[in-house]
Amino acid sequence: MWLLGLDAGGTKTHCVITDDKGSIVAEGFGGAGNYQVCGIEKTKESILKAIDEALNQSVLEKKNICHAVFGMAGADDEMDLDILNPxxxxxxxxxxxxxxxxxxxxxxxxxxxNIGIVSICGTGAAHAGRNKKGESLILRNLDYELGNRGGGGDLVSSALHYAFRSNEGTYLKTSLEDEMKKIFKAKTMDDICYIIRNEEMSDEHRYQIPIAVFQTARKRDPVAVMLLEEMGQTLGQYASGVIKRLHLEDEKIPMVLIGSLFKTGEPLFINAYMKEVLQTAPFAYPVFPTKSPVMGAIGLIIDQRKGC
Structure with missing residues (x-):
């Protein structure tokens, strides 16, 4: 019995094929897979690339797969599932x-x-949880106007905001200003302004800016420190909301932390998150999975005990 798991995120798509015990026999990768960000055609292209790569590596065909689970960023509500299921x-x-x-x-x-709270912080941010009664809750996890916040995209906007304010003298001076010039290969902030206003800001720019924030924060730049602590606190507030609604305040619950920003292990960021969570659930503890998220898709299939 062969199982297929897929993790389609804002930056990449990861596919694995395993046996019925969860041992990986092949894997493949594709590009961005959040249709809300990159569109449905790009999402399909990324998924197909990842699956075909895994099938070719395993010398299997789709008909050999017993069951598949697609874990997808952007599968937030029924409206999304009406698009993604077909x-x-x-x-x-x-x-x-x-x-x-x-x-x-x-x-x-x-x-x-499969019990606890999960917070994702990568390109975007998302939060969900499940209690021992089997009750589950997921936040809307959509965009700022609809209550969501966090992730690399927000960090890009905030870092640029304060770099320009540093340049204009309307807030604290920050070395993020110089970091932006390096990233954009620009001599002045006016040059960067021109690039952004002409929609010439690239994916590489967006990738490099969060990295610069973390590096600058480690040098104790006050603005970069503020950005990481504020984001950690905000994400902790979302997670705390899930805890309360699932009535987990008095339980020893794992806080499963997923995504590239949590993977940094940066104490400024993670400590701010946990400080906020512990005010609601004093017995909560952080968990950094040793398995990649796509293996969670395989775990869900095994949990269902579906045979061919």
Whole structure:
């Protein structure tokens, strides 16, 4: 029995094929897979590339797959599932496939019993949880206007905001100003302004800016420190909201931390997150999964005990 798990995020798509015990026999990668950001055609292209790469590596065909789970950023509500379910079925054909939000495969990758809270902080941010009664909750995890905040995208906006304010003398001086000039290969902030206003800001620029914030914060730049601590605190508030609504305040619960920003291990960021969480749930503790999120998709299939 061969199982297929997929993790489609804002930056990359990861596919694994395993046996029925969860041992990996092949894997493949594709590009961005959040259709809300990159569009449905790009999402399909990324998924197909990742799956085809894994199938070719394993010398298997789709018909050999018993069951698949797609964990997808952007699978936030019924409106999204009405788009993504047909996409998944068109890709997998007759193979049974479940589409779930990527928070759920993230939680399963870090909690074998699938109980706890998961916070994702990568390109974007998302939060969900499940209690011992089997009750689950996921936040909307959409955009700023609809209550969400956090992730690399927000860090890009904030870092640029304060770099320009530093340049104009309307807030604290920050070395982020010089870092932006390096990233954009610009002599002045006016040059950067021109690049942004002419929509010439590239994906590479967006990738480099959060890295610069973390590096600058480690040098104790006050603005960069503020940005990381503020984001950690904000994400902790979202996680605390999930804890309260699932009535987990008095339990020893794992906080499963997923995504590139949590992977940095930066204490300024993670300590601010946990400080906020511990005010609500004093027995909560952080978990950094040793397995990649895509293995949570495989775990969900095994949990269902579906045979061919």
């Amino acid at each position: 996409l998944a079925h068109s890709i997998m054909g007759d193979v049974p496939v479940d589409v779930v939000n990527d928070t759920w495969i993230g939680l399963r990758s870090g909690a074998d019993d």
